[in-house]
Amino acid sequence: MENDFELKTTDFEEDRYSRLRLIPWWDQNRLKNATIMVVGAGAIGNELIKNLTLLGIGKILVFDMDTIENTNLTRSILFRAKDVGRYKAEIVAERATEINPDVKAKAFVANIIDDVGLGVFRRMDVVLGGLDNREARLSINQACYRVNKPWIDGAIEALNGFARVFVPDHGACYECTMTETDWMLINKRKSCALLTREQMAEGKIPTTPTSSSVIAGIQVQEMLKLLHSDRNLPTLAGKGYVFNGLTHDSYVVEYQRKEDCMSHDTYEKIIEKHWSAKTITWREVLAEIRNDLDDNAIITLDRDIATVARCSCGEQKELFMPVHKLKGEMLTCPKCGNQMSFDSIHRINGEENFLDKTPFETGIPLLHIIGGKVGMETTYFEFSADEKEVFEGLEEKQ
Ligand SMILES: [Zn+2]
Ligand SMILES: [Zn+2]
Incomplete structure (x- = not known):
């Protein structure tokens, strides 16, 4: 044989x-x-x-x-x-x-x-x-x-x-x-x-x-x-x-494959960028994406980020974390004790007031991938500089 x-x-x-x-x-x-x-x-x-x-x-x-x-x-x-x-x-x-x-x-x-x-x-x-x-x-x-x-x-x-x-x-x-x-x-x-x-x-x-x-x-x-x-x-x-x-x-x-299943989304093209989610700002990310794609490109995220909580008494506080991570006590007004409502985003178009924050400060994990969208077309970009921190200690023995 x-x-x-x-x-x-x-x-x-x-x-x-x-x-x-x-x-x-x-x-x-x-x-x-x-x-x-x-x-x-x-x-x-x-x-x-x-x-x-x-x-x-x-x-x-x-x-x-x-x-x-x-x-x-x-x-x-x-x-x-x-x-x-x-x-x-x-x-x-x-x-x-x-x-x-x-x-x-x-x-x-x-x-x-x-x-x-x-x-x-x-x-x-x-x-x-x-x-x-x-x-x-x-x-x-x-x-x-x-x-x-x-x-x-x-x-x-x-x-x-x-x-x-x-x-x-x-x-x-x-x-x-x-x-x-x-x-x-x-x-x-x-x-x-x-x-x-x-x-x-x-x-x-x-x-x-x-x-x-x-x-x-x-x-x-x-x-x-x-x-x-x-x-x-x-x-x-x-x-x-x-x-x-x-x-x-x-x-x-x-198992039967469902053609209308929402999970079959595969990112076609992922561009590795020398960005760290901990050091680059959203403003810089958006500028680079617009430089690469189009002046009107926007950033799309795969998750909802809670940005700010607001109370009817006028009190506001920053949240900047995935909506999924919010817990009840985080939405209790520190001033009057009422339940606060919150704003959330899943895209960034350049008009936001937090563009000088880093993605990490706004709840995006290290080595994440975000979208740059022009019309119906999305190109994906990775915060590849974070690889070093995530894989630290796993390097090959010399
Ligand atoms: Zn499926
Ligand atoms: Zn209040």
Whole structure:
């Protein structure tokens, strides 16, 4: 039989990865050179990172905002009792580099919906989700589609779970799979967000270390196949692997792609600019975009930014943060205690009174991508100078 995979002399050397290399289509260099994002460092996230670490994935970026609680210890191989109270993301990143010094892992205590620029997603090979809420999944799905990156979702409940793979333009995306109930739950969460976000944490789901290891194992195996996409391996793109641990049933479902789905927007052309969201001003950004495109170009944003809160008593205060991040108490008038209303923007035309602020000061994350719009045409620009700060500590060893 003809073998199209070239065997190198290094394939026969016994190093840490030599048993993995015995798999005919395996290319350890791809794993070493891969950059993978893990969102959520809970039960599934621990198993994802354990697998990525053992496999020698070169760069792992972990996003999670929570701290470790006692109850996490039954499902999280990377946590120790002494870690209670520390950030999950920081602990898993530390443990990953302890387990395999070839791996570079970096923790981000950040909200995936608001705090992560699209340019971060753009630099990933695959995004892995270990999440417990729909809103974050929807946000990751949109971000991945905008920059044309695959993502793999995992979900568990008791002894069951499923893993789903979403590849832009290969079948259904996450939003395509959403049912009316999913939307209802998201909207319920959103509408209550201004008042009782704390109370709206999604219901506590029973999970086990056994189902999380099964599902995270499938997710990482699918990631491996995506990293070897030229090997013609069967993948789960647009499909879900469903595992029922109680009845031992497992099967693959294929999701219907919805042509009217709102998440299939992929940015055609992204221009890297030597801008940092922390130092350049909106005025300078607009001038450069107008210089590149047209004197009448405007800036478009992929999110609503709350600019100023106003009270009927005349009191005003600056907000400058994504509307999604607003909490009830931020809109309580400091003068009279009434509820304040707020202004929000998702485009900048040059008439704004905050043009001398930096994008970062107005709630835009590092390494984000914004639009420059002329008529119906939008060109995308990235704050590429932020790459240095975001990826600091993940550089190759010399
Ligand atoms: Zn879709
Ligand atoms: Zn007031």
